[in-house]
Amino acid sequence: MGVSRPAGGDAARSSWLIAGVLLIVLTIACSGEDRPALTEGAPRALGEILEQSVARLLALESVAFTLEQEKGITELVTGVEMSKAYGVVDIPDRFSLTVEAQLVSPRIFLEIGVIVIGDQAYVTDLLSSKWGRASLASVPVNVSNLGQTLADITKAIKTPVLVGPERVSGRETYHIKGSIQSEDLAGLVPGAGQGFKVDLDMWLDRSDNLLVQAVIEGKVVPTDIPDARRLLTLDEFDVPVDITAPE
Numbered sequence: 001m002g003v004s005r006p007a008g009g010d011a012a013r014s015s016w017l018i019a020g021v022l023l024i025v026l027t028i029a030c031s032g033e034d035r036p037a038l039t040e041g042a043p044r045a046l047g048e049i050l051e052q053s054v055a056r057l058l059a060l061e062s063v064a065f066t067l068e069q070e071k072g073i074t075e076l077v078t079g080v081e082m083s084k085a086y087g088v089v090d091i092p093d094r095f096s097l098t099v100e101a102q103l104v105s106p107r108i109f110l111e112i113g114v115i116v117i118g119d120q121a122y123v124t125d126l127l128s129s130k131w132g133r134a135s136l137a138s139v140p141v142n143v144s145n146l147g148q149t150l151a152d153i154t155k156a157i158k159t160p161v162l163v164g165p166e167r168v169s170g171r172e173t174y175h176i177k178g179s180i181q182s183e184d185l186a187g188l189v190p191g192a193g194q195g196f197k198v199d200l201d202m203w204l205d206r207s208d209n210l211l212v213q214a215v216i217e218g219k220v221v222p223t224d225i226p227d228a229r230r231l232l233t234l235d236e237f238d239v240p241v242d243i244t245a246p247e
Contacts, residue, residue: 052209060147064236072228131246149187173203
């Protein structure tokens, strides 16, 4: 003898099945709303991010920068230690910057002005602060062609890892961590030595993958302490600058 079923049983089961499927679809859709949306054309791989960063750096026409010694010192010449350098660069071969330094003995704070226009260099005197002609080789910090220098540093980074998105100085950035050899920093850090492994953190603007900040940690110059730390910040990208010789 067969077992009788209510006539509406199949319809009820179908209704429950449809409701379950709809619930799963809605759950997936809602969970997707919590994820950060990728902008159109956003890079999907770290290699692509770095390649785009290099291309953007090579296309730079001008930039403002600050290179600050957060831990340790950079010895410019015997008895003179740099703590900070900042200024503007009209790429490739014009820049104006200020170097903050101090004499070791006696402890005297110094500000050194530097202007470079092509192969002409001008530096302020340590004692009188008056401008004078100088050789390019004597310039304490040379940031000629800074875009190329930073592009080369980006290309030289080893074992890069994408740490994740971070907000830096009001910008949405990619935080990338890796390492680099000290000699690869010679165009940025005065007196960079050979053969020291240095930790490098970089923050790239997510809108165009342009470098906006970097932290260099470790021994770069032979006289550095092992945990020396330098902070590089960049802004005012491609803003017109007028760099002229001092009067």
